[in-house]
Amino acid sequence: MIRTGAFVVALCHLQQGSVQVQVGQTVQTGERLGRCGNSGNSTEPHLHVQTISSLDLACADAVPIRFGGTLPPTGAIVDL
Structure with missing residues (x-):
């Protein structure tokens, strides 16, 4: 997961x-x-990218x- 200030980006798979x-890097x-x-x-192979509101997955939106x-x-x- 990557913190981007207010949000967190999850990269899965x-x-x-x-x-x-x-x-911490x-x-x-x-x-x-x-x-x-x-x-x-x-x-x-594939990558799921999701932006969420918190590192706490139980309460993240x-x-x-x-x-x-x-x-x-x-x-x-999405092909980048």
Whole structure:
């Protein structure tokens, strides 16, 4: 998870053992964090990106996230 001030960005399904950053480390846009994996019920590597309101997952709310200035429709594939 990445803290961005008021929000937290969760990156799910990174390849096991591929994370290249440490807890508490400051990261920059474009910096490699890890490799895309295919954990879970999937047939190919993919990444789930979710913005939430708190590190406490029990009480966190989802926060809309924009890619390229727009909010993708539900279920859309975002190719960056």
